[in-house]
Amino acid sequence: MTRSWAGTTLAERREERRRRLLDVGLELLGTSGAAAVSVRSVCRAAGLTDRYFYENFADRDALLVAVFDEVAAEFGGALVSAVEADHPDKETLARAAVEAFLDVMVADPRKGRVLLIEPLSSPAIGGQGLAVSPMFVALVRAQLDEPSSEDDALLGATAIVGALTSLFVRWLDGTLEVDRDTLSAFCVRLLLTAASLTAG
Numbered sequence: 001m002t003r004s005w006a007g008t009t010l011a012e013r014r015e016e017r018r019r020r021l022l023d024v025g026l027e028l029l030g031t032s033g034a035a036a037v038s039v040r041s042v043c044r045a046a047g048l049t050d051r052y053f054y055e056n057f058a059d060r061d062a063l064l065v066a067v068f069d070e071v072a073a074e075f076g077g078a079l080v081s082a083v084e085a086d087h088p089d090k091e092t093l094a095r096a097a098v099e100a101f102l103d104v105m106v107a108d109p110r111k112g113r114v115l116l117i118e119p120l121s122s123p124a125i126g127g128q129g130l131a132v133s134p135m136f137v138a139l140v141r142a143q144l145d146e147p148s149s150e151d152d153a154l155l156g157a158t159a160i161v162g163a164l165t166s167l168f169v170r171w172l173d174g175t176l177e178v179d180r181d182t183l184s185a186f187c188v189r190l191l192l193t194a195a196s197l198t199a200g
Contacts, residue, residue, distance in 0.1 A: 014055065014056070017046075017048060017052050017055070017056065018056045020046045020047070020048065021042060021046050021048065021052075021053060021056055021057070021063060022063070022066060022067055022070065023046075024042050024045040024046045025037060025042060025063045025064065025066070025067040026067050026070075026071070026110055026111070026114065027045070027110065028041060028042065028045070029064060029067055029068075029110075029113075029114050029118060030108075030109070030110025030111060030113045030114050030118075031110055031113075033118060033121070033122070034064060034118055034121070034122035034124060034125070037060060037063070037064060038060055039053050039059070039060050042060075042063065060124075061124040064122065064124040064125050065124065065125060065128055067114060068114055068115070068118070068119070068125045068128045068129075069128065071111045071114045071115050072115055072128070072132045072135075074104060074111065075101060075104050075105075075111070075115055076132070076135055076136070076139075078100040078101065078103065078104050079097055079100055079101060079136070079139055080139070081100065082096040082097045082099070082100035083096070083097055083139060083142070083143060090143075090192060090195065091188065091192060093143060094143075094187075094188045094191040094192055094195075095184070095188050097139075097143075097191070098184050098187045098188055098191070099184060101168075102180060102183070102184060105168065105172070106180065109172060112168065112172045113172060115129075116165060116168055116169050116172065117169055117172060117173065133161065136161050137154070137157045137158050137161050138157075140156075140157040140160050140161055140191075141153055141154065141156075141157035143195070144156060144157065144195050144198050144199075148198065148199065152197075152198045153198055155198070156194055156195070156197060156198035157198075159194060160190070160191060160194045160195075163190060163194075164187060164190070164191075167183065167186075167187065167190075171183055
């Protein structure tokens, strides 16, 4: 028999606390950076004691990794949905992929910072950033038509992901002062041009 309190089970209450901790982690990491994230700051913002923090996470780094993984999964899911839909041509496919990524980033810029900027300076999630990069490279690689060689396909996909990452980082931090439509259109042209370089 599952015991409940105020209409919720123990498992539901625990999940609600975990969700609160993750939401606070995203807020702090995505606005002030990893340096602002500590067990104390997270618990204070979430209105929980450290007992409940350690009920869900081994330490502060484990929370950072969980936040990063959740954000990366959201971006990855958006891209997969975009590229798996039916598209009449490569340009439409490229535009759908770029717009899907930008949709997530624009809807919540904190997530863009967590995915693209924080891994560059936070040892706790730097490894996670490296670990998810092959997923994005594979997504791009799968869209390249008949590459001249597998080496060219890998090099091309890796170069595309690197270039797009640099553009998105600079756009997020405000050093690339262009509007979304301009950025999107350029990214689409970049994808199409890079794909042609790998064609057999």
